[in-house]
Amino acid sequence: MPAVHAPAPSPLRQWTTDGVAPAARLDYWVGAICEAFLEMDCSSREAPVFGGVLQSLAVQALSVNQVRASTQDVYRTPAGIARSRNLPFYLIAQAESAWHVRQDGQVAHLRPGDMVLVDSARPYELHFSEGVNCVSLQLPRAWVGQWLAQPEVRGPRVAWRDQGWGQSLGALAVQLARDPASAQALPPALLSDHLGALLCAALEPPAAPAASAGQGLHAHLCALLRGRVDQPxxxxxxxxxxxxxxxxxxxxxxxxxxxTFAGTLRQLRLVRAAQLLRRPQLAHVAVAEIGRRCGFADASHFARVFQQAMGVPPAQWRRGG
Known part of the structure; x- marks a missing residue:
């Protein structure tokens, strides 16, 4: 008989208070957040009617966690830190309501879409007075150290939703808070690079001086990319x-x-594809093959992003539309 292979385990884990007796829900919830995240305490003024759902999706070394729950106050204490084996960072944002975080004697009052980076190696408090609908990205310390020059700055570090690259980082956070599975739409390495680049740009923006050197490096990188647009x-x-x-x-x-790196690469690929589609000597080459020659491995993805950028489908562009 042919071997029967068990299905691969799903990377998505879930905890929910559904089916738990009301009197035991808050205790269950404390256990859930300790299992999904790390050792923390939690209280809620809605304890008698508490409800919550927590989903955790592993993406390589990172973890995308969606939390929907009743109002609560979360405490990371010295005792909890002493019981923890891992001490990651957490990048947290609410999708719909205001909240605040306290760490190292500093308080940050946050709006929906604002993101805050907190260090689990030091005590902190998270206060959700209007309920929880948030994303909490678990980031290993070593990974954060690759992207931030000063990863252990004291106090909560905020990427404001309406300032600089915080706009893009906040938009990504709200998307993940509403649909954590959307993290699987990108290759894991690309998601990791994209998130790290936005985190670095939002929390440690480059200084204005030395523009000529920065522009020279940017031009050099773009030249290297132009030579690789055909490589997926x-x-x-x-x-x-x-x-x-x-x-x-x-x-x-x-x-x-x-x-961004990803945005520049995509733009260079689209420019190259637009040029090839207009070449008479390539009129016999299928649109999907043109996309493949410009680094787009998936024909439908190529057609979609080309139309978004150029306003018409690739075939219509080829005809002079």
């Missing part, structure tokens, strides 16, 4: 290594010019 799976890490800079320096160079 081009990574920021590989490009940085070829350019002789760190991934953080690479992403800073793109951010200083108002762009």
């Amino acid at each position: 799976g081009v990574s920021a890490q590989a490009l940085a290594q070829e350019a002789g800079v760190s991934p953080r320096t690479l992403h800073r160079a793109f951010a200083a010019q108002g762009g």
Whole structure:
């Protein structure tokens, strides 16, 4: 008989108070957040009618956690820190209501879409007075150290939703808070690079001086990318290594010019595809093949992003539309 393979376990885990007796729900919830995140205490003025759902999705070394629950106050205490084996950072944002966080004697009052980075190695408090609908991204300390020059700055570090790259980071947070599974739409390495680049640009924006050097590096990186638009799976890490800079320096160079690595690569690929589609000698080549030659492995994805950028489908563009 042919071997029967068990289905691969789902990377999505879930805890819910549904089916738990009302009197035991808050205790169940404390156990859930300790299992999903780390050792913390939790209280709620809605304890008699408390309800909550927590979903956790592993994406390589990161974890995307969606929380929907009643009002609550969460405390990371010295005793909880002493019981924890791992001490990650958490990047947290609410999708719909205001809240505040306290750490190292500092308080940050946050709006929906504002993101805050908190260090689980030091005590903190999270206060959700209007209920919870948030995303909490668990970030390993080593990963954060790759992106931030000063990862252990004291106090909550905020990326404001209406300031600089905080706008893009906040939009990503709200999307993940509403649909954590959307994190699977991107290759894990690309999501990790995209998130790290936005985190670096939002919390440690590059200084204005030395613009000429930054522009020179940006131009060099773009030249390297133009030579690789036909290669699927081009990574920021590989490009940085070829350019002789760190991934953080690479992403800073793109951010200083108002762009990102992923956005620049996509734009260069689309420009190249638009040029090839208009070449008479390539009229016999299928649209999907043109997309493949410009690094788009999926034909439907190529058609979708091309129409978004150019306003018409690739076939119509080829006809002069």
